[in-house]
Amino acid sequence: MGCCNGKIKQELGIIPKVRKIKNIAEGFAKLAVRRAGIDFKYAKERFAICESCDNITCLKESEFLAWLAENKIEVLKNLESLEKLSDLPIKPHRALTRRYCIKCKCNIMAKVHSKEERCPEKKW
Numbered sequence: 747m748g749c750c751n752g753k754i755k756q757e758l759g760i761i762p763k764v765r766k767i768k769n770i771a772e773g774f775a776k777l778a779v780r781r782a783g784i785d786f787k788y789a790k791e792r793f794a795i796c797e798s799c800d801n802i803t804c805l806k807e808s809e810f811l812a813w814l815a816e817n818k819i820e821v822l823k824n825l826e827s828l829e830k831l832s833d834l835p836i837k838p839h840r841a842l843t844r845r846y847c848i849k850c851k852c853n854i855m856a857k858v859h860s861k862e863e864r865c866p867e868k869k870w
């Protein structure tokens with residue numbers, strides 16, 4: 747056993763998860779800036795691709811939270827690679843829904859605004 751009781755390894759395992767959370771938070775921040783009138787050309791181009799993709803779904807907050815609750819342990823274990831988990835349910839656009847990618851489980855508007863994020867299907 748090492749001198750740190752595996753603590754360093756454990757902490758290194760957290761880094762990709764923190765990066766993913768940071769990317770999505772950054773996406774939300776840029777989304778807020780866009781609403782304030784600043785343009786992100788790359789986000790528009792990505793969003794257009796997502797809009798025509800079969801992997802987009804529109805979920806109410808309660809529907810997304812229900813999926814998270816069902817998969818919570820796996821979500822925590824695979825935060826950096828959520829595309830490995832079962833797809834989100836496909837639902838049509840309705841009132842009070844947000845767009846998500848059924849593969850990576852990200853909020854599309856936040857994802858397209860984060861420069862570090864990549865489409866899990868390599869479409870952008």
Ligand code: SF4
Nearest residue numbers: 796799801847865867
């Ligand atoms: S991120 Fe990729 S796979 Fe997901 S909806 Fe957008 S284009 Fe489709």
